[in-house]
Amino acid sequence: MADLAFELQHTDTHTKARAGKITTDHGEILTPIFMPVGTVGSVKAVTQQQLMTDVKAQIILGNTYHLYLRPGLETLEAAGGLHKFNGWNKPILTDSGGYQVFSLSNNRKLTEEGALFQSHIDGGKHLFTPENVMDIQRTIGGDIIMAFDECPPAGCEYTYAKNSMELTHRWLDRCFKRFDSTPDKYGYTQNLFPIVQGSTFRDLRTASAEFIASKNATGNAIGGLSVGEPTEAMYEFTELCCDILPKQKPRYLMGVGTPWNILEGIALGVDMFDCVMPTRNGRNAMLFTSNGVVNIDNKKWERDFSPIDDGIDCEISSFYSKAYLRHLMKAKEYLGYTIASVHNLAFYLWLVKEARKHIIAGDFSSWKNEMVIKLQQRL
Template sequence: MQFSLEATDPNSRARAGTIQLAHGPVETPIFMPVGTVATVKGVHQRELEEEINPDIILGNTYHLYLRPQTDIIQKAGGLHKFMNWGRNILTDSGGYQVYSLSANRKIKEEGVKFKSHIDGSYHFFTPERVMEIQRLIGADVIMAFDECTPYPCDYNYAKRSMHMTHRWLDRCLAHLDNTPLAYDYDQTFFPIVQGSTYKDLRKQSAEYIASVGAAGNAIGGLSVGEPAEEMYAMTEVVTEILPKEKPRYLMGVGTPINILENIALGIDMFDCVMPTRNGRNGMLFTAEGTINIKNKKWEDDFSPIDPMGITWVDTAYSKAYLRHLFSVNEMLGRQIATIHNLGFYLWLTREARKQIKAGTFFAWKNTMVQQMDKRL
C-alpha cells in the first residue's frame, strides 16, 4: 500500500490524498459503504458501482465467518469474486461484534468465546484465528483484533482493555508474518487505537500503535454512545500523534456532521451503517437538512427527492411517490432511500476533498454543518 498526501487545509487538519491498494486507488477523504455480509443492503452491485461509485466498501469478519463461512468464500476465490466486486474491500476484524454481544461472550487474554446470534453455537476468536480468517476472506485492508469498550467505561477497565488490545496486536503481527496470502494480491494491515474517552489512555494507545509502523492506522471505540464533543476530543488527541504520512480510519462514524468535523481533525476514512439503516427507515440525508419521508407533509410534494441530483433516483422520483412507497411498505421505497443516502455520503466526502484541494474546506464545512443540522 502507498499513501500520497496531495493537499492540506490551511485552517484545519483536513487533508486530501490517495491510497493505492491492490484493487485500485482510493481517493480520500472517503466514506466506505458497509457491506457486512457480502452485500450493501438494498443495493445491487451494478448500482453500487455505477451510481454510488465507491473506491472501497466494508465487510465484517464475524458475520462472514458465520455465514456463508470461510470455506465457501475460499472456494469462490475470495470475497471479491464471491460477491462480484472488483474494487477494494476492508474487513473489520470482529472487535465491535465482541462489544455488541456483551451478553453472549466471555473475554480473556487468549481470546473471546462467543455464542452465535444465529443458532447459539459457541465459537472462539483469537488474534491468530482472526488473521487467518481475514487472509481467507481476502480483503485489501484487514484489521487487528481488538476489544471495543462500552460507553461509559470505568477507567481501570479501559486501561486493562487497552493493554490487552496492544498485546493482541503484537500477536496479530507475529501471526501475519507466518500466514501466507491466500490470493495473488497483497493485503494491508491496520492496527486500532483504543482507550475509551480518557485522553491519557488515547495518547498512550496512539503512541503504541504509531510505534508498530503499520501502513495505516485506525481509531476504534468511538461512536458507541458518547457525546459528539467527546468523540471529537479523542480524535484530536489521536491525530496529533498518528503519523501524518499514513491514512487514518475512524471506525463506525457516523452522521454527515460527524464526518465533516472529523475530516477537519485529520481523518481520512469512515464507515457507518447509518445511511443504509436510516434509509430503510425513511430518513433521508440532504445538504439542506434531514427528511423523514414518512411525514404527512410530503404526501402531495411532487418535487424531486433531492434537486441536487447526486444519483439518478434523486430526480427520477418525487417525495410524494417515495412517501407512498413507504406507506404501503413497498421494498422499492427502501431501495430508493438507501441509494440516495449512500450517494449523498459519497458526495459529501468527495466535495470535502474538492474543498480541501481548493483551500476552502473550513468555511464550507461550517456552512454545511449548519445546514445539515436542520429537520426539514
Template sequence: MHFKLLAKDKDSEARCGILTTGHGEIHTPIFMPVGTVGTVKAVHARELKQDIQAEIILGNTYHLYLRPGTEVLQAAGGLHKFNAWDRPILTDSGGFQVFSLTDNRKITEEGVIFRSHIDGSKHMFTPEKVMDIQRKIGADIIMAFDECPPGNSDYRYAKNSLELTQRWLERCVARLDSTEPLYGYEQNLFPIVQGCVYKDLRERAAEHAVALDRAGYAIGGLAVGEPTEQMYAMIEVVNRILPQNKPRYLMGVGTPENILEGIARGVDMFDCVMPTRNGRNGMLFTTEGVINIKNQKWERDFTPIDPAELCYVDREYSKAYLRHLIKADEILGLQICSVHNLAFYLWLVKEARQHIIAGDFMAWKTSVLKKITTRL
C-alpha cells in the same frame, strides 16, 4: 499499499490524498458503505459503482465467518469474487460484534469464547484465528482484533482493556507477517487505537500502534455512548501522534456532521450504517436538509428527492412517489432511500475533498452544515 497526500487545508487538519491498493485507488477523505454480510443492504453492486460511485466497501469478519463461512468464501476465490465487487474491501475484525454479545461471550487472555447469534453454536476468536479468517475473506485492508470497551468505562477497566488489546495487536502483527495472502494481492493490517475517553490511554495506544509501523491506523471505541465533544477531543489527541503520511480511519462514525468534524481533525476514512439503516426507516439526508419521507407534507410533493440530483433515483423519482412506497411497505422504497443516502454521503466527502484542494474547507464546512442539518 501506498498513501499519497495531495493537499492540506490551511485552517484545519483536513487533508486529501490517494490510497492505492491491489484493487484500485481510494480518494480520501472517503466514506465506505457497510456491507456487513457481503452486501450493502438493498443496494446492487452496479448501483454502488455507477451511481453512488463507492470506491471501497466493508465486510465483517464475525458475520462472514458464521455465514456463509470461510470454506465457501475460499472456494469462491475470496469475497471479491463471491459478491462481484472488484474494488477495494476492508474487513472489520468482528471484535465489536463479539463484545456486543455481552451475555454470550467470555474474554480470556487467549481470545474470546462466544456463542453464535444464529444458532447458539460455540466458537473462539483469537488474534491469530481472526487474521487467518480475514486472509481467507480476502480483504485489501484488515483490522486487528481488539476489545471495544463501553463509552462509559471507568479508568481501571479501560486501562486493562487497552493492555489486552495491545497484547492481541502484537499477536495479530506476528501472525500476519508470518503468513501470505491467498489470492495474489497485498493485504494490509490496520491497528485499532483504543483507550476510551482517557487522554493518557489514547496517547499510549497511538504510540504503541505507530511503533509497529503498519500501512494505516484506525481509531476505534468512539461513538459508543460518550459525549460528542469527548469524541472530537480524542480524535485530536490520537491524530497528533499518528503519522501524517499514512491513512487514518475513524470506525463506525457517523452523522454528516461527525464526518465533517472528523475530516477537520485529520481523519481520512469513515464508515457507518446510518445512511442505509436510517434510509430504510424513511429518513433522507439531502443537500437541502433532513427529510422524514413518511410525513404527510410530502404526499403531493412531486419534486425530485434531491434537487442536486446526486444519483439516478433523484432524477427518476419524486418525494410523493417515495413516500407512497415507504407507506405501502414496498421493498423498492427501501432501495431508493438507501441508494440516495449513500450517494449523499459520497457527495459530502467528495465536496470536502474539493474544498480542501481549493483552500476554503472550513468556510464551506460552516455553511454546508447549517443547510444539511436543517429538518425539513
C-alpha cells in the same frame, strides 16, 4: 502486488483536513472517503451495480464475524475470496469482528487467549483469537484487514479501560506476528491496520495512539469512539489521536457517523469513515439531503413531486420524487428501501467528494462550517 500506499496531496491551511490517494491492488481510493458497510457481503438493499454507478463507492466493508458464520470460510475460499463471491472488483476492508463480539456482551467471554462467543444464528460456540482472526480475514480476502481488539463500552471506569487497552495491545502484537508469518491470499496484497483504543481518557488514548504509531503499519484506525460517548468527547479524542498518528499514513475513524460528524472528523485529520447510518436510517424513512434531514414518512411530502435531491450527483435521487418514495415507504414496498438507501449512500459519497474539492480549493473551513449547520436542519 504491492503494499497499500498513501499519497498526501493537499492539506487545508485553516484546519487539519487532508486530501489524499490510497492505492491498493484492487484500485485507487481518493480521500477523504466514506465506505458503505456490507456486513454479510452485501450493502443492505443495494446491488453492487448501484454501488458503482449511483453511489460511486470506491471501497466497501465486509464483516468477519458475520461472514465467518455465514456463508462460512469454505464457501468463500472455494469462490476465491469475497471479491469473486460478491462480484465487487474494487477494494474491500474487513472489520475484525471485535465490535460484534463487544456488542454480544451477554453471550461472550473474554480471556487472554481471545473471545469465546455464541453464534446469533444457531447458538454454537466459537473462539476468536488474534491469530485465527488474521487467518479468517486472509480467507475472506480483504485488501485492508483490521486487528482484533476489545472495544470498551462508553462510560466505563478507568481501570476497565486501561486493562482493555493493554489487552488490545497484547492482541495486536499477536496479530502482527501471525500476519507477518502468513502469505497473502488470492494473488494480491493484504494490509493490516491496528486500532487505537483507550476510551475517553487522555492518557490512555495518548499511550494507545503512540503504541499503534510505533507499529509502522500501512494505515491506522481509531476505534471506540462511536459507542455512546458525548459528541464533543468523540471530537476531542479523534483530534488527539490524529495529532499522534503518522501524517503519511491514512487514518480511519471507525463507525462514524452523521454527515456533520464526518465533516468535523475530516477537519480533525481523518481520511476514512464507515457507518451503517445511511442505509439503516434510509430503511427507516430518514433521508440525508444536501439541504437537510427529511423524514419521508411525514404527510407534508405526500404531494411533493420534486426530486428527492437534485443537488447531488445521483440519478436515483434526481429521478424519483419525494411523494413517490413516501408512498413506497408507507406501502412497505422493498423498492422504497432500495431508493432511500441508494440515495443516502450517494449523498455521503457526494459529501466527502465535495469536502475533497474544497480542501484542494483552499476554502474547506468556511464551506464546512456552513454545511454543518445546513445539513442538520429538519426539513
